[in-house]
Amino acid sequence: MTIQKTGLGQEKLLIAETLSEALPFMRRFKxxxxxxxxxxxxxxxxxxxxxxxxxxxxxxxxxxxxxxxxxxxxxxxxxxxxxxxxxxxxxxxxxx
Known part of the structure; x- marks a missing residue:
């Protein structure tokens, strides 16, 4: 399966990447x-x-x-x- 990296698909991919990086910190500092x-x-x-x-x-x-x-x-x-x-x-x- 290929994720299209244009338009809205790129924006959603960026959000997912950001959240996956932030999740350990959100858990740690909750x-x-x-x-x-x-x-x-x-x-x-x-x-x-x-x-x-x-x-x-x-x-x-x-x-x-x-x-x-x-x-x-x-x-x-x-x-x-x-x-x-x-x-x-x-x-x-x-x-x-």
Missing amino acids: GSTFVIKFGGHAMGDDKLAHLFAQDVVLLKHVGINPVVIHGGGPQIGDMLERLRIKSSFVDGLRVT
């Missing part, structure tokens, strides 16, 4: 809690935000408990600048 940072740059991009939301829903559907924390670095930086509040970074952490 019931685990994942803390995921949704960064400020991604927050400003509607397409990235939509894809991120889809991924979080997928994690929940396979038995993983996602906890999303927000970033917001660019937005915080813009607001501090507008308020004329100086800040700096020390070892990757904002000091205000």
Whole structure:
């Protein structure tokens, strides 16, 4: 039997391959809690935000408990600048 690798057949084959690779990890981490940072740059991009939301829903559907924390670095930086509040970074952490 030959699987045609064009159009919808190719898409289904890719989905099957991806799921077969992911299955051991889904089993291993079922019931685990994942803390995921949704960064400020991604927050400003509607397409990235939509894809991120889809991924979080997928994690929940396979038995993983996602906890999303927000970033917001660019937005915080813009607001501090507008308020004329100086800040700096020390070892990757904002000091205000």
